[in-house]
Amino acid sequence: MSPARDRTPPPRREVAWPPLGSRALLTAPGEEPRATVVEDVDGDAVAVAVPPLRKGELEPPREGDPFELSWPGPRGLVVVPVLLRARVRDGVPLWWLQVAGGPDVKQRRxxxxxxxxxxxxxxxxxxxxxxxxxxxxxxxxxxxxxxxxxxxxxxxxxxxxxxxxxxxxxxxxxxxxxxxxxxxxxxxxxxxxxxxxxxxxxxxxxxxxxxxxxxxxxxxxxxxxxxxxxxxxxxxxxxxx
Missing domain, CATH: 2.40.10.220 (predicted glycosyltransferase like domains)
Structure with missing residues (x-):
């Protein structure tokens, strides 16, 4: 008999998200950042406006795809690894992003x-x-x-x-x-x-x-x-x- 699969949810990572309406950048691995806006937050998840498609891009990302969300903070650029949790198409199209790691602050100094x-x-x-x-x-x-x-x-x-x-x-x-x-x-x-x-x-x-x-x-x-x-x-x- 195979061992039961561990279904314990991952620990919640609290992030000090920027205020609603703040501009941010969403970056997929190996791509240039895309501009977006923070629309909603829920603990360790954040909803952003769907960024514009790139020229020639036909398929949107899939749930679970990794990104980095970044925005300017008081000590430098805050960068948080996230995963695409859900795409919402009702009303204003949104992407819900789930935190996948701790935030990093990149300082120009x-x-x-x-x-x-x-x-x-x-x-x-x-x-x-x-x-x-x-x-x-x-x-x-x-x-x-x-x-x-x-x-x-x-x-x-x-x-x-x-x-x-x-x-x-x-x-x-x-x-x-x-x-x-x-x-x-x-x-x-x-x-x-x-x-x-x-x-x-x-x-x-x-x-x-x-x-x-x-x-x-x-x-x-x-x-x-x-x-x-x-x-x-x-x-x-x-x-x-």
Whole structure:
């Protein structure tokens, strides 16, 4: 006779969920994060608005599929592993997510960062989709492999870059190109396409028409390696100046 199957439910893991209506990011393994909104909570489960389908995506995920749900907290980006528990189609379509592990807080301060040490301002353009589409542009203030800080102005109608929003960031760097014997030959223009989450956004006291935005960048090994080399190069240049 085979032993009885253990049907003891898994222990409940209490999570300090963000307030209802908060923006969050939902990430499937190996995919880019998708923007969503927290709609309801029930102990160790949370309901989020169904994120938009990706181009060419035909089948929705199945119950039990793993994800990571993340949102900005006071100490950094909170990341919680979850499983899709149920898909609700009545009224507002929702996905109920069940906690599958303890929360992790990723802090931007754990990375080495540097001010932009360049002969020309480092330009930043930030685009977001929720709660409504918007864009802002301005200058980079400092950078690390894990995040960036920039001073931005909105480029169209709408509110400032919202905290908790998933954003696409285009970073344009212009530097002097040197040739033989360190002779100046022209300029080098480099662009970086980055993705992240807005941790903090607020108006500048010295310039009320602009806002300071702090973005925590999503994990990407190749991207992190490139940014780390850039930060170290800026630090070496700053020490020589």
């Amino acid at each position: 754990s990375f080495v960062r540097s001010e932009a040490v360049l002969p020309f301002p480092a330009r930043v353009v930030v685009d977001w989709q929720l709660p409504e589409r918007g864009s802002a542009a301005g200058e980079l203030q400092d950078l690390s492999e894990g995040g960036l800080r920039a001073h931005l102005r909105a480029t169209g109608p709408g509110a400032d870059c919202p905290e908790g929003a998933g954003v696409a960031v285009r970073l344009t760097l212009v530097d002097v190109a040197h040739g033989a014997a360190d002779a100046v030959e022209g300029v080098d223009v480099t662009e970086h396409e980055l993705f992240g989450t807005v941790l903090r956004s607020g108006r500048l006291l010295e310039d009320p028409d602009a806002c300071e935005v702090v973005v925590q960048l999503h994990d990407d090994r190749a991207q992190a390696d490139a940014l780390r080399r850039l930060v170290f190069a800026w630090q070496r240049r700053a020490r020589r100046s």
